[in-house]
């Protein structure tokens with residue numbers, strides 16, 4: 001399961017920081033293991049101009065998030081969404097066909113054999129889809145969202161969480 | 171029914187771990203590299219000795235019948251075997267009478283049942299229930315549900331930094347409104363045994379009822395409910411070498427008599443009319459419907475299995491292995507053990523520097539070692555001791571050996587190497 005690619009991405013994840021001017025952000029949390037990933041997006045003219053993630057998780061979770069940012073950056077919103085859905089289907093369903101041009105993502109193949117760990121691999125992708133479906137961050141609360149790196153729905157303009165149980169840790 | 175050799179009173183079987191391991195068919199499994207299984211997830215569930223497995227087969231093959239109903243021989247045999255477990259269990263935990271044992275489908279169900287029936291009878295709005303930060307979710311949520319249902323207030327008994335439960339904190343929490351205190355006899359995360367008897371005494375001095383969660387303790391600690399003087403105590407068969415799907419609660423007879431039934435159905439009633447019923451006597455009042463008969467019979471066989479050994483010899487062996495694990499693990503520079511202010515019992519939890527607990531558990535799988543990683547159903551504890559990603563846990567049973575620990579150490583070193591690359 002721990003292919004070289006995954007170990008490398010875990011050690012030095014790509015796009016592992018908060019965006020300063022995100023247009024969209026969403027938090028993914030696996031309450032059963034404490035893994036949490038926030039995906040930050042800057043969408044311009046229907047394109048994923050910038051994507052990054054913050055949070056903490058196991059090697060599988062972080063490597064998958066890192067691979068995701070590489071795959072999705074620069075795609076149109078529609079393509080990125082389709083892409084993410086395809087990867088999620090592939091990870092969740094052992095009978096699903098392998099998506100085209102998997103590239104390094106193919107390293108996640110081994111995870112599919114461990115149902116306990118599939119959630120680790122899918123967390124960031126779910127957070128990405130959630131971010132897309134969230135209303136864009138308006139200028140007034142942009143700052144608080146960026147500073148706490150939290151879920152869109154948990155943030156208020158003063159940076160406090162509406163929902164204490166959101167567990168984003170900031 | 172299949173009987174394990176010996177019982178509480180007979181000459182004891184010597185504690186020969188090799189022969190014990192032979193009793194557990196699943197322990198002989200090997201992975202594709204020929205490595206035998208190292209089962210270090212005993213706190214989640216133990217492996218089963220052949221006599222327990224045989225007892226299930228024997229029941230289904232030779233006398234499968236419902237209990238407390240049949241007029242035929244199988245029905246009687248099934249009832250005798252089922253009630254036999256009640257007697258064994260009462261004897262095992264030193265209850266006054268078999269009727270003080272109520273069968274459930276596990277410790278979780280037992281705690282839910284107790285919360286509901288004690289709540290119904292004893293909880294008034296603004297009453298208080300104390301639970302500790304050590305507790306398994308199944309000893310928290312049922313009380314929280316009572317909070318929502320009956321307007322009681324849950325008070326958390328804060329752990330000290332070193333994981334200790336300090337009884338003087340209890341004194342600060344107890345008020346005239348404190349109806350009940352629930353806590354575990356053995357922590358499934360820290361391997362810690364609180365000063366159970368002292369705590370019970372202090373609670374009782376305040377007129378507070380005490381529920382003991384002995385789900386973990388049952389297979390590792392000698393339990394004497396009379397000596398402890400606890401009001402209620404729960405356990406699960408599957409954590410004590412018995413089948414899943416069977417468990418129990420103990421209650422002091424006088425208290426059980428005051429409690430209403432839980433589920434309605436067959437067996438729990440005496441007379442039924444179209445719009446009313448009268449509840450049955452204790453213990454049947456709390457046992458509605460067809461129980462997991464085979465599993466409860468298997469539970470009795472598991473108790474016999476345990477009791478054929480001298481308890482002290484058994485404890486000594488487990489202590490030795492756990493202590494050895496603690497020594498070997500703490501000698502590794504990359505391991506940080508979770509705190510345990512007392513001697514660790516059955517459980518050693520730890521972190522591996524630079525590795526997420528999940529990754530540790532997955533990596534040692536390759537060496538056919540079964541560990542558990544995560545919150546272990548104890549989120550408040552993890553929060554209190556600041557383990558945001560949980561812990562890795564090795565938990566031991568009577569068949570574990572120092573060799574198991576050695577293999578764990580090798581596997582952990584390998585895991586760390588893989589991440590160093």
Ligand SMILES: Cc1ncc(COP(=O)(O)O)c(C=O)c1O
Nearest residue numbers: 276277278306308358385386406
């Ligand atoms: C301390 C403790 N209490 C209760 C339980 C619940 O037991 P069961 O799942 O058998 O109902 C467990 C199981 O892990 C436990 O460790």
